[in-house]
Amino acid sequence: MSTTSQKHRDFVGEPMGDKSVTALSGIGEILGKKLEEQGFDKAYVVLGQFLLLKKDTEMFTEWLRDASGANSRQAGSCAQCLREWCDAFL
Amino acid sequence: MAEFLEDPSVLTKDKLKNELAANNVPLPSGEHKKEVYVQLYLKNLTVLNNKKSPPADTFSSDEELPAPVVSNKSRSGRKATKKTDKPRTEEVEVTDLTDEDLKQQLAKHGVDSGPIVATTRKLYEKKLQKLLDQPPAEPEAPTDVTALPKADSNQNGNTNSDQYSDKEDEEIAAPEPEPVPVVEKPVRSRGKAPVTSRTSSRRQTKVVEEIIVEETPKKASESVVEDILANEISTPTGISATCRRPIRGAAGRPVKPSEYWLDESHVQHTVLTETRSYSESFSRPGSSISSSKAPARRGVLSLLLKLLLLIVVGGSLYYAYQNLDADQINTLKGLVDSVVVPLQGAVENAATYLGISSSSNGATESAGN
Numbered sequence: 001m002s003t004t005s006q007k008h009r010d011f012v013g014e015p016m017g018d019k020s021v022t023a024l025s026g027i028g029e030i031l032g033k034k035l036e037e038q039g040f041d042k043a044y045v046v047l048g049q050f051l052l053l054k055k056d057t058e059m060f061t062e063w064l065r066d067a068s069g070a071n072s073r074q075a076g077s078c079a080q081c082l083r084e085w086c087d088a089f090l
Numbered sequence: 091m092a093e094f095l096e097d098p099s100v101l102t103k104d105k106l107k108n109e110l111a112a113n114n115v116p117l118p119s120g121e122h123k124k125e126v127y128v129q130l131y132l133k134n135l136t137v138l139n140n141k142k143s144p145p146a147d148t149f150s151s152d153e154e155l156p157a158p159v160v161s162n163k164s165r166s167g168r169k170a171t172k173k174t175d176k177p178r179t180e181e182v183e184v185t186d187l188t189d190e191d192l193k194q195q196l197a198k199h200g201v202d203s204g205p206i207v208a209t210t211r212k213l214y215e216k217k218l219q220k221l222l223d224q225p226p227a228e229p230e231a232p233t234d235v236t237a238l239p240k241a242d243s244n245q246n247g248n249t250n251s252d253q254y255s256d257k258e259d260e261e262i263a264a265p266e267p268e269p270v271p272v273v274e275k276p277v278r279s280r281g282k283a284p285v286t287s288r289t290s291s292r293r294q295t296k297v298v299e300e301i302i303v304e305e306t307p308k309k310a311s312e313s314v315v316e317d318i319l320a321n322e323i324s325t326p327t328g329i330s331a332t333c334r335r336p337i338r339g340a341a342g343r344p345v346k347p348s349e350y351w352l353d354e355s356h357v358q359h360t361v362l363t364e365t366r367s368y369s370e371s372f373s374r375p376g377s378s379i380s381s382s383k384a385p386a387r388r389g390v391l392s393l394l395l396k397l398l399l400l401i402v403v404g405g406s407l408y409y410a411y412q413n414l415d416a417d418q419i420n421t422l423k424g425l426v427d428s429v430v431v432p433l434q435g436a437v438e439n440a441a442t443y444l445g446i447s448s449s450s451n452g453a454t455e456s457a458g459n
Contacts, residue, residue: 053213054204063213 026077
């Protein structure tokens with residue numbers, strides 16, 4: 001997690017607005033589709049879940065892995081970008 | 091959906107083990123192949139499943155469906171539907187819990203859970219499950235530890251504050267009245283009825299006030315020192331936040347303006363102490379001046395010594411000069427003698443011969459000189 005992807009920087013750099021769930025770092029098309037199937041169609045819905053878990057990165061990664069089948073790197077990346085977004089905009 | 095799987099081989103070995111353990115099926119000791127556990131599962135649990143099948147029939151769909159059902163349950167009646175909720179939950183207990191119970195259980199284990207809603211409940215169930223059975227010995231000891239300190243810290247905080255306030259009251263009331271017996275009785279009678287920090291502070295200030303009015307500051311400081319000692323003995327740690335206040339207030343130590351209490355008496359007192367400290371600070375500079383004068387005096391003394399030495403030297407020089415004169419005279423006289431004596435002898439001889447010794451003597455002396 002030392003280096004951040006371009007996607008991560010893009011997401012953390014501005015309010016998420018109405019971005020799709022696939023705008024989240026670590027969430028690609030396939031994972032995005034799985035999340036959308038479960039109702040997590042927007043990034044802010046995932047943020048909501050993240051906040052419900054009290055910004056607990058560990059719990060969130062666990063949830064994301066369960067919910068979307070993401071691997072731990074993808075889930076960790078998503079959690080990190082959400083946390084940093086929260087630090088910046090919440 | 092059935093509670094136990096018809097085909098346990100889809101489960102991992104660990105999950106099989108967990109389920110078996112959770113349902114009180116004795117596990118074979120040591121490690122075995124998955125097949126062994128699968129057989130055990132089929133024998134012990136799937137059989138149970140058939141017995142329970144009538145109530146479970148209504149949920150005989152595959153796993154996809156229960157998810158929405160869960161979300162409904164979280165909002166509506168939970169207990170009724172909970173038992174057949176999830177096929178894979180190891181323990182019926184955890185899934186049986188209501189949201190509040192689940193939260194309480196988590197809190198017991200030191201987990202600060204967020205809101206337990208449809209999307210988070212599963213996670214928290216898992217977490218609690220992990221805490222409950224994964225390492226039964228380890229986490230429960232620490233969780234007890236984490237749970238206990240909370241209660242203890244509260245108790246400690248309460249008891250400590252009570253202790254300190256109590257002790258302060260009594261100790262301020264007890265040792266101080268000795269010098270002032272008049273003060274003693276009202277304070278004590280007041281002190282035992284209500285034991286709160288508020289009253290204690292009031293009493294303290296009163297006591298301090300009376301000390302200021304009736305006692306000399308020395309006595310106050312002595313009694314306060316007694317207080318400090320008593321406090322230190324009575325408190326096991328020897329550390330208490332409150333017992334420092336009277337120290338600053340009464341013991342004549344310099345009090346910073348930021349540490350003022352709001353009470354007038356205390357302000358007066360601190361003013362007293364401040365003036366005292368000022369006087370001390372003034373006296374200290376005086377002493378320091380005197381001490382700084384000492385070297386100055388030494389300088390003066392050395393000056394005087396020097397003068398004396400000069401005088402002595404001068405005097406000695408003068409004396410020596412005078413002596414030298416005499417010496418010179420002597421030496422001159424000696425010289426004169428050495429030179430003149432033959433002449434003088436001759437002249438004296440001649441004078442004695444002529445009979446005019448005195449005049450000739452003077453003449454020779456004048457000539458010699």
